[in-house]
Amino acid sequence: MLFQPELETQAPEERAERGAERLRSLVERLARSDSPYWREKLAGVEVGAIRSLGDLSSLPFSAKAELRDTYPFGSLAVPLAQTVRIHASSGTRGKPTIVAYTARDVEIFAEVNARAIGCAGGTPADVLHVAYGYGLFTGGLGLHYGGERLGATVVPASGGNVQLQLELLADLGASGICCTPSFALLLGERAAESGLRERIALRYGVLGAEPWSEGLREKIQEAWGGGFAACDIYGLSEVMGPGVAMECREGRGALHVFDDHFLPEIVDVESGEPLAAGETGELVLTTLTKEAFPVLRYRTGDVTRFVEGPCPCGRTHRRIARFSGRVDDMxxxxxxxxxxxxxxxxxxxxxxxxxxxxxxxxxxxxxxxxxxxxxxxxxxxxxxxxxxxxxxxxxxxxxxxxxxxxxxxxxxxxxxxxxxxxxxxxxxxxxxxxxxxxx
Ligand SMILES: [Zn+2]
CATH class of the missing domain: 3.30.300.30 (ANL, C-terminal domain)
Known part of the structure; x- marks a missing residue:
């Protein structure tokens, strides 16, 4: 189901025109901001020279280490008083990266996740079971607000307690589940063992927050039976959280990047030069609409390529292939x-x-x-x-x-x-x- 049909099927040229305006006003705003991080980053950049999205490549990259170095609020682009929420990315070592949201950011976060649930086949009539962790991690609240925004009935199950989760899935009649792919498989296997499988009528899964293979997809779909579509959701807290890109059930194998909000580039890992269509490289993202914690040309470390051609679902958001690893593994x-x-x-x-x-x-x-x-x-x-x-x-x-x-x-x-x-x-x-x- 298309949650925002006019935006999701917009002609790409129209979207690009709007995107260029958004990019220009973002850079303008950041260059004027009180943050030393942004003033330094945009020091040599001439804002007036940004006329189209093609001019994006003249802007500097940003990297996770910079965000860590400016802990906690160094790259915040609005006064803290204007923000309404904090999340944090799990720091593998040292301190986590803190990200903040204004009320408008939270609204857009909900909208893109409503679109994502729609991509998997979700509708406002659904009971939606969210088994991502709630808390500083963006997964739980991201899909929770997305589900509510879509109009679904959201069950904030969070992680753990498999038996209770299975009973809720059966008793409340959930059609959709949001969780990690490994948890979806675990629940599917336990559902069969506990005899609850027949009472659970899941149609789709919005699965992400960890890399997963086509092999795992087959196992999950097998565990939940014929009509179940296991769809891949992508996001990272530095950019927003879940809902940056989403696989639709009609075009599985590639993910739509919601490129009216998150502008994707694919660059050569070593040179940073943009790659030709179809070539595999590092995904770089720019947030076009985020207020509190925008990123410019953020090096995600995730490896993919653009997938060209129309998608059978009718969405015109540019597609990327499912991830083929991390830059660090190259x-x-x-x-x-x-x-x-x-x-x-x-x-x-x-x-x-x-x-x-x-x-x-x-x-x-x-x-x-x-x-x-x-x-x-x-x-x-x-x-x-x-x-x-x-x-x-x-x-x-x-x-x-x-x-x-x-x-x-x-x-x-x-x-x-x-x-x-x-x-x-x-x-x-x-x-x-x-x-x-x-x-
Ligand atoms: Zn599609």
Missing amino acids: LVIRGVNVFPSAIEAALLDDPALGGQYAIVVDRRGTLPELEVHAELQPGADRELVERRLRERLAARLRVRVDVVLGEAGSLPRQELGKAKRVFERTGERDEFQQLLRSP
């Missing part, structure tokens, strides 16, 4: 950027291969070589599968890859979720051989 092989997740995807696409794999970066020569180990399913034609995989990897990664196929069960099993997939091999040390030899 390998550089003979000058080419390689993402381990792209190798994983190629392997999972071949039914003749099992799910286990290992990637070895062989650094013994002058230039690093890439070696992929996988397991052949019983009965498959080794030579054929090997050639097929080598060709597929070469085409997708644009770098030559050696393929080594073992029997099913030949690769070491590691604890799920923490599996190490990339191993270094140097003259002194071979991590993969060490793993094979370890008990």
